[in-house]
Amino acid sequence: MNPILSGFYPDPSICRANDTFYMVTSTFEYFPSVPIFKSKNLINWEQIGHCISNENYVKLTNSKISGGIFAPTIRYHNEIFYMITTDVSGIGNFFVTATNPAGPWSEPIRVDFKGIDPSLYFEGEDVYCNTTGIDKNGNRGIQMAKIDIKTGQCLEEKHFLWTGTGGIYPEGAHIYKHGNKYYLLVAEGGTSMGHMETIAYADNIYGPYESNPANPILTHRNVESNIQGTGHMDIVEAADGKFFAVFLAFRLTESYFHHLGRETFVAPVTWKKNEFPIINDNKPITTEIDISQFPAIPTIVNKSFIDTFSTSQLDFKYNFLRKPSSVKYEINNGLILYGNNISINEISTPAFIGFRQTEFNVEIFFHIKAEMQLDDFCGVTVFYNSTRHFDLCISKKSIWLKKVFDDIKEVSFETNTTETNIVLYIKADEFKYYFGFGDTEQTAANNIVATGLTRHVSTEVAKITYTGVYLGMFVEGSLESKMTVTKIKYNA
Numbered sequence: 001m002n003p004i005l006s007g008f009y010p011d012p013s014i015c016r017a018n019d020t021f022y023m024v025t026s027t028f029e030y031f032p033s034v035p036i037f038k039s040k041n042l043i044n045w046e047q048i049g050h051c052i053s054n055e056n057y058v059k060l061t062n063s064k065i066s067g068g069i070f071a072p073t074i075r076y077h078n079e080i081f082y083m084i085t086t087d088v089s090g091i092g093n094f095f096v097t098a099t100n101p102a103g104p105w106s107e108p109i110r111v112d113f114k115g116i117d118p119s120l121y122f123e124g125e126d127v128y129c130n131t132t133g134i135d136k137n138g139n140r141g142i143q144m145a146k147i148d149i150k151t152g153q154c155l156e157e158k159h160f161l162w163t164g165t166g167g168i169y170p171e172g173a174h175i176y177k178h179g180n181k182y183y184l185l186v187a188e189g190g191t192s193m194g195h196m197e198t199i200a201y202a203d204n205i206y207g208p209y210e211s212n213p214a215n216p217i218l219t220h221r222n223v224e225s226n227i228q229g230t231g232h233m234d235i236v237e238a239a240d241g242k243f244f245a246v247f248l249a250f251r252l253t254e255s256y257f258h259h260l261g262r263e264t265f266v267a268p269v270t271w272k273k274n275e276f277p278i279i280n281d282n283k284p285i286t287t288e289i290d291i292s293q294f295p296a297i298p299t300i301v302n303k304s305f306i307d308t309f310s311t312s313q314l315d316f317k318y319n320f321l322r323k324p325s326s327v328k329y330e331i332n333n334g335l336i337l338y339g340n341n342i343s344i345n346e347i348s349t350p351a352f353i354g355f356r357q358t359e360f361n362v363e364i365f366f367h368i369k370a371e372m373q374l375d376d377f378c379g380v381t382v383f384y385n386s387t388r389h390f391d392l393c394i395s396k397k398s399i400w401l402k403k404v405f406d407d408i409k410e411v412s413f414e415t416n417t418t419e420t421n422i423v424l425y426i427k428a429d430e431f432k433y434y435f436g437f438g439d440t441e442q443t444a445a446n447n448i449v450a451t452g453l454t455r456h457v458s459t460e461v462a463k464i465t466y467t468g469v470y471l472g473m474f475v476e477g478s479l480e481s482k483m484t485v486t487k488i489k490y491n492a
Helices: 441-445
Strands: 013-017 020-024 033-039 046-052 073-077 080-087 092-098 119-123 126-134 140-146 159-162 171-178 181-188 196-202 227-237 243-251 263-270 305-307 329-331 335-338 351-356 362-371 377-385 388-394 398-405 408-416 421-428 432-438 448-453 470-476 482-491
Touching: 013 227, 020 073, 033 080, 046 092, 073 119, 080 119, 119 171, 126 171, 140 171, 159 181, 171 227, 181 227, 196 227, 227 263, 335 351, 335 470, 351 377, 362 377, 362 441, 362 470, 377 421, 377 482, 388 421, 388 432, 398 448, 408 448, 421 441, 432 441, 470 482
Parallel strands: 013 073
Antiparallel strands: 013 020, 020 033, 033 046, 073 080, 080 092, 119 126, 126 140, 140 159, 171 181, 181 196, 227 243, 243 263, 305 482, 329 335, 335 482, 351 470, 362 421, 362 482, 377 388, 377 470, 388 398, 398 408, 421 432, 432 448
16 A cells, blocks of 8 residues: 555655644645645545645745755644745745644745755744754754744754764754654655665754664665655654654656656654664565554555546646646636646746646546647646656647657657547556547547657656656647646546
């Protein structure tokens, strides 16, 4: 049952309120931002909203690729939920609050702290914030200070806590108190094949922190597995006193490529008083989970769906790029998406609405009606980012598949058509995407006209990026051009 959140759901953070767990993940340039989920058993998760659903709270308009909203932390204290994160394109570190995790969430309160991956620690009336920082010798590590939780102001000089064990990019830190010790949990090694989780403890929250001799406590850097990049962890205590860790990892295809993004995994934690925690009994992470260790019996997760857009609001699974007010759409017997003269090749807000690809093996049917002006076109896309995507396009005269790889833009298939009501089809396995079209789902699935390799939309080929593949709908052209999507059938 691992990953527990499949597809692009990285940098998980978790808390518990009574017998319910709540979890958030990062979103970068996608909006709404910071999805929030709830669960009773740590395996079955239901999305209940987003922590940031007002686009005026963040500055994503010109956010670069993999800019925007970085790793969040969620905490619950005195019946209030706190979510703290970094808008690297805007105000920096800030937090929002809510008494109901489904929302509404407050306006952002900026924290007087530089660095990324902020976390909060509550102890009595004191609240501490930590982020990445630089010590007096220029070493990168974790810094912390007491803050005013009402205003976000620092109440003291920042204290530098620990540089980690020597791995590159120590970040994503959390502080816990267990027994008589304070524990500082840190992600190191970069969020790729060398990713790892290390930990240190101290008698005083300010340190000095002593490294665990058995570090790292979580890594797959020397493990032969298709699950790699384990790290960026958070730990939660269940109501029965057991501990669990959530963390990111990614699933590889061939030759160490991954394209679904960094996903969220779970493992049990053994944690004795005044000792360092042990993750998954020091065994490698696998897709299998011993459900007997978890708080409640999980149910089978069904990742397939059919959407006929019969409600007045988009489902939580859909996202825009950067600034949704730049996108005109309606829900009226289908999703009607209008052009806005912005291309999905641009670092901007095109007329695009998408959802995450959650498994390697999927097939998707898009029932659409295209009403295009001359030279405009619409379609569906396998979208990693604005520089790497496959687009199955339709205009007034033709259908074609376009491949965009950095400065290479190639049309690999084109045929004439005057059809406006059509089914566009995408099928995927670990290594390839298959594209087809027809007047019914059956004819579309039987009419494969082009293919594309998954490695071309992988993180490794896309350089330093942190997202994953979306399956999206788009219109390129004027406001007079529109595409109506009457049904999406997603089989996973």
